[in-house]
Amino acid sequence: MKNTIAERIQDFLKQFPPFSMLGKEELLMISGQIRVLYLEKGEYVFKQDEKCHDEFYIVREGAIGLYRNIGNEKDLVDICDTGDLFGLRIMIIKKNYRMASLANEESIVYAIPSSVFKPFIDENKDVNSFLLETFATHARNYYTETEKGKRIDNTISIDTANDLSTLRTISYRKKPLICTSSTIVKDIALEMNNRKVDAVVVTDENRYPIGIITDSDLRAKVATGLFPATAMVPEIMNTPVKTYGKKLTIAEAQIALIKNNISHLCITKDGTRSSKLVGVFSDHDLLVSFGNNPSVLIKGIKRAKKIQRLRYIRKQLERLLKTYLEQDIPTLHILNLISEVNDALVVKTIELSLKEMSEPPHVKFSFLVLGSQGRREQLLLTDQDNAIVFEDVSKEAYESTQSYFLELARAITKNLHTIGFEYCPAEMMASNPRWCMSVTEWETQFRTWMTTPTEESTLLSSIFFDFQLVYGDSGMVNQLSDVVFDGVNKSKRFLGLLGVSALQKPSPLGFFKQFLVEQNGEHKDTFDIKTRAMMVLIDGARILSLYHNLKGVNNTLLRYEKLAELESNNKELFESCAKAFRVLLKFRTRQGLMHKDSGRFIKLNTLSKSDKLKLKRCFKPIRDIQEVLRVRFQLKTLM
Template identity: 85%
Template sequence: MKNTIAERIQDFLKQFPPFSMLSKEELLKVAGQIRVLYLEKGAYVFEQDEKCHDEFYIVREGAVGLYRNSENSQNLVDICDAGDLFGLRIMIIKKNYRMAALASQESIVYAIPSSVFKPFIDENKEVNTFLLETFATHARNYYTETEKGKRIDNTISIDTAKDLSTLRTISYRKKPLTCTADAIVKDIAMEMNARKADAIIVVDEQKFPIGILTDSDLRAKVATGLFSATAVVTEVMTAPVKTYAKKITVAEAQIALIKNNISHLCITKDGTRNSKTVGVFSNHDLLVSFGNNPSILIKEIKRVKKIQRLRYIRKQVERLLTTYLEQDIPTMHILNLISEINDALVIRTIELSLEEMPSQPTVAFNFLVLGSQGRREQLLMTDQDNAIVFEDVEEAMYDETQTYFLELARIVTKNLHAIGFEYCPAEMMASNPRWCMSLSKWEEQFRTWMTTPSEESTLLSSIFFDFQSVYGDADMSNQLSDVVFDGVNKSKRFLGLLGVSALQKPSPLGFFKQFLVEQNGEHKDTFDIKTRAMMVLIDGARILALYHNLKGINNTLLRYEKLASLEPNNKELFESCAKAFRVLLKFRARQGILHKDSGRFIQLNTLSKNDKLKLKRCFKPIRDIQEVLRIRFQLKTFM
């Protein structure tokens, strides 16, 4: 008799790694042994310091938060939603949980016995590698003892960040501090302090390691009085020391440190204690390696061979964004970093999609991203907005050429959807023949929108005129940009019509200063932060950028920064618009992360009084920028 429950579990699991790496028969065997947990909101899967279970978990529906308890608070470390694994420590060690797993909402979780899945880890190299990466990435601590609880942060600069990944070999400290077996602890401590070292390797005459003394040993054994400062190092050191070869990977080093409950690894010439000491690798070095560094993700993106792996990386980007918001990193910095990663994801998706095509393109083309991604303002996963421009061809070849690029676009948009970029409901994607055309037809389309505008063309212009080249021949996008600015310079009437659209956006507040919410539909009684607040600021910056011929500046914050220098009399207004937009961007991102959605529609009853006041303070610049547009383009004549 068929086990229909197991088959349903199997159908779910096969969508996600590492289960997608198993055969149908293997996966059905695993599914048949799974326990299904139905969790009410607030129910624990396990608690901090609880003994590890003989199973790990994957979220089927809902969300499970991972929390680390401190003396007076419970701090959210991560949120796992559908397809996310947690509780993997049991695969490596048998120690108490370092975090609690708590259902953030009503959830269904699958509990997978370690005894059932362990054979696949041992025998399936792909599964083993995936779990090794996952464990090493998520098991790290966020703080380092040597920095007294200060969070390590090397997220700020892509240029200066190290090129790391979980599977590359470690960068250990060469020429480590060493001493002989007859050294005195006091002398060693002074030497460690002078050299700012957190450990010293005790070696014999051949430089073979026989033990290690760390700063934690000094605190626990000497500072407490258990041993005298005049003791010989062999009395206090930890022995035998754990040794590894130079080619150990970052992920393997992470596991070795946790499995052995140690803070340092001794690196020797051949990896054994019977060879020369060549370096040391510590928890601190590991934390630097695993610091929330966008270059790690970008490097991994470039190496990815399968689309499914890109989805896994994109989930890490969400965690990265959460960290940035928690650390209150400057908004422009967050936008730049997340945009670089998003661009890398799109580029790699196109490259992998081209490999799926039966042949390579015979003419040059340019893949454009539009809207929020085109403005480099897409922090959360939102709808796709993209287009393809291809080189002009003879009329007889046009249909064949367009058909090729439409098929490429279909594969690209499908793969982007698999990563997590939702399809555009209005089909403003390159897979739509309207948005996959030759350069000359795009130029003709842009000119038509500006010379004979309509309600639809005004709307489309506000989306398509914020385009950015991410792949292919960027000269094509530059030519389109020239067409836009040439059309604007010939007729300011078009800007006036764009201005009317900005003035007609629904107001955020009513007559009595209350929030105006949606009156019907799916999002009834919610506040639309995008349409009622952000879009007016975006529209105002775009219209004035076109008015001043600001080529190559699509980002709303950068547009206001440039406008402030061009119009000193309106500097204060433009700066207040930029400030309001920064607040709204971060507010929407936090709401999206909290509720696992786009953050666009906000339940006002979930906001604190302080949050509501912050939002309302952002609305004055909206009215002011609308007034600037009204006066400058004499919009009463258009209404």
């Protein structure tokens, strides 16, 4: 007689690895021994520090959150959706759970007995590798929602995010607790408790590591009575220790911990046991490393119910940014990943703000981000630049329609401010009636800026023409883009006027090659890296991209990349402009993280000689791109 329940489970499992790697009969045998768990929201599958179950789990329906308990607070590490595995410790190291798992919503989970599945791990290398990788990274199985080459929900590639995470070098504890072999166990237990650490490294007189004692050793060997508290450290320590160098990657650390069935690695000066101890890396540190990656943050954003949760995630993103900079991950990768998370934050903010409204919108609308965020170059939390475009309505309905979207915009900008995006001092935000209009009004505005330019309209064009849709209808945004390129094609004079603005930016260096600083005001005696250096490169890329009708390319680095392809005679110049912009962007970001501000105004006396030279090398491409604009648009005749 057929077991229809087992067949249904089989049909589900065969969609996902590692089960898709098994034969039909093998899968049916496993399915027949699976328990089905029905979980109410808030119900635990297992709790932190609980003894490992004899099963691991896969989500059938719903969502299971994985949490670390920190005091009385639960810190979300990951969320498992349909097809995701969790609770794999029983298959790998059989230690107590380091995280809790509970249902974030009503869920169905399949519990798979470890004894039933273990033979397939032993016999199938692909299954073995998949489970090891899933356990080590605590990453979701990307086959759940994607096919090869596709991106998840138009946000971020899980492959890319996980690859970047695992290729980073580890962040280890640089001041580990140490003791000598003449220490009594009771003393080190008290010190571990006082320092709130889970391990002590035993070193010799040269500070070379010779052994390690963890909290689990104290429980297993002392608390059980096998050894007295007065025993000497060498009696219970684990030796020899596993040592690695400071450049150990997260991926390598995962493998080392799992392969050796240990919870701690000793980091030494040259990676050997015959060298000084410089730190300790634990399985907890590994969890922290994976808990703070873009894919996890985006999943957290999508499930957030309150703005305050988004603020917490944005702070995590700042820490991730700092790590990326320290690891010298390519700038374009950093921009893409941080921008995806920022966009997800804005989208979720809009969704939560719409729920605050008394009624849904009656017409289509688009929410645009402008300036640095529109160019996908906003690494630090600078001020907001955004706008709303709504569908055309009758004259009679215009005022009430605009009033609705202004109210929505006020809610959005207020919530973005709560997250950490400052209000724009010039009020270039959707909550300003000037920047919340129908598509026809926006088209008229854009045409006016291009046909009868003024100093203000030239400035506004440089901000608003770097727009990007983050929420809503794309059709209206495409209409606005067509208006811009149509106006440019009809008259190159407008590009010339934009070029004049680029040439009028204040110079970074004086006649004697000294940095030119602000002469008065709040930022007196500081160097304005944005206005004096970065903006000329941004303006040059924008103007030449408009000249070549490069639609859909807003990012400055990508614009120079495309320009190098289109103008082979200027390829070297455009590549040097891109290199200079990368250096300036990273420099400003590091300054901002260091001083907890926008990084725009730099105190030169805080820079080293090498940093000043690095900055000065970026200034030649600035002069060169200005010369290209001057010659191409005959700007001497326009000024």
